[in-house]
Amino acid sequence: MIFSSGDATLFFTTVGAGPALVLLHPTPVDHRFWLPVAEALAPHFRVILPDLRGHGRSAAGAGPITVAKLAEDTAHLLDHLGIAKAFFAGCSIGGYTLFEIWRAMPARVSGLAFCCSRPQADTESVLARRQANIAKIREGKTAEFIEEQLHSLIGPTTRRCWPEKVDEAREMMKALSAEALIAVQEGLAARPDSLGTARTIRVPCCVLAGGEDPASTPADMRLLAGEIRQGGGGVDYAEISDAGHFAPFEQPERVAAILQRWLDMGRQER
Numbered sequence: 001m002i003f004s005s006g007d008a009t010l011f012f013t014t015v016g017a018g019p020a021l022v023l024l025h026p027t028p029v030d031h032r033f034w035l036p037v038a039e040a041l042a043p044h045f046r047v048i049l050p051d052l053r054g055h056g057r058s059a060a061g062a063g064p065i066t067v068a069k070l071a072e073d074t075a076h077l078l079d080h081l082g083i084a085k086a087f088f089a090g091c092s093i094g095g096y097t098l099f100e101i102w103r104a105m106p107a108r109v110s111g112l113a114f115c116c117s118r119p120q121a122d123t124e125s126v127l128a129r130r131q132a133n134i135a136k137i138r139e140g141k142t143a144e145f146i147e148e149q150l151h152s153l154i155g156p157t158t159r160r161c162w163p164e165k166v167d168e169a170r171e172m173m174k175a176l177s178a179e180a181l182i183a184v185q186e187g188l189a190a191r192p193d194s195l196g197t198a199r200t201i202r203v204p205c206c207v208l209a210g211g212e213d214p215a216s217t218p219a220d221m222r223l224l225a226g227e228i229r230q231g232g233g234g235v236d237y238a239e240i241s242d243a244g245h246f247a248p249f250e251q252p253e254r255v256a257a258i259l260q261r262w263l264d265m266g267r268q269e270r
Helices: 031-041 067-081 093-104 124-138 142-153 156-161 163-173 178-189 218-230 252-269
Strands: 002-005 008-015 020-024 046-050 086-091 109-115 205-210 235-240
Touching: 002 067, 008 031, 008 067, 020 031, 020 067, 020 093, 031 046, 031 163, 031 252, 046 067, 067 093, 086 093, 086 252, 093 109, 093 178, 109 252, 124 142, 124 178, 142 163, 142 178, 156 163, 205 218, 205 252, 218 235, 235 252
Parallel strands: 020 046, 020 086, 086 109, 109 205, 205 235
Antiparallel strands: 002 008, 008 046
């Protein structure tokens, strides 16, 4: 199914019935990242799975793919489906987008689940790495970039025990155009610091860390949970020791159980 948002036509699919739950995937994959988790939650929720702009079957539009654009796209998706309020879970850039969703439309949020999504803005070293990635892609070395992403985003346990997951992720990554890959790196570089935003959140939250994640480390995610608590918000913190940055893709059954606990908490407070 498709809908329009600004200058792009975007794809989404849904499974299940019940309260709305939107799952926002990381880059550079697509909505299939979340499918096993979605199927586990579908008996009790209407799970909505968009392809973020530039990913999967969604057009990229013009310019950097920022979290502000992704939050606006999500609002247009809710409008398209006639949904006033939803639960949201996101991984990596999907989780970064949740901070912007909270800033832009808190009245539409029933709960937020941040998976491997550090609240801090990029450091100088990370910004330099993004510029190096952009240069590599412009030089036609997209395949090299993808292999580096697979190594850094998927934890060593998964790479060793379930190599088929690496192949599945590679297939999703190869679907992105060089232009979209660059637009995402540019958008990530512009991502604002969200520690202050975390202290304003007043809906049930889940914070999930992968013990093998070098990008959004357990320490980063514990910091996020602490900031939410400091502001008076409720948060359930969970850590999967043998998962990397793609924890929901690597350990879908365990992540689905964690999210189910958070969703049950959220429904009790509605």
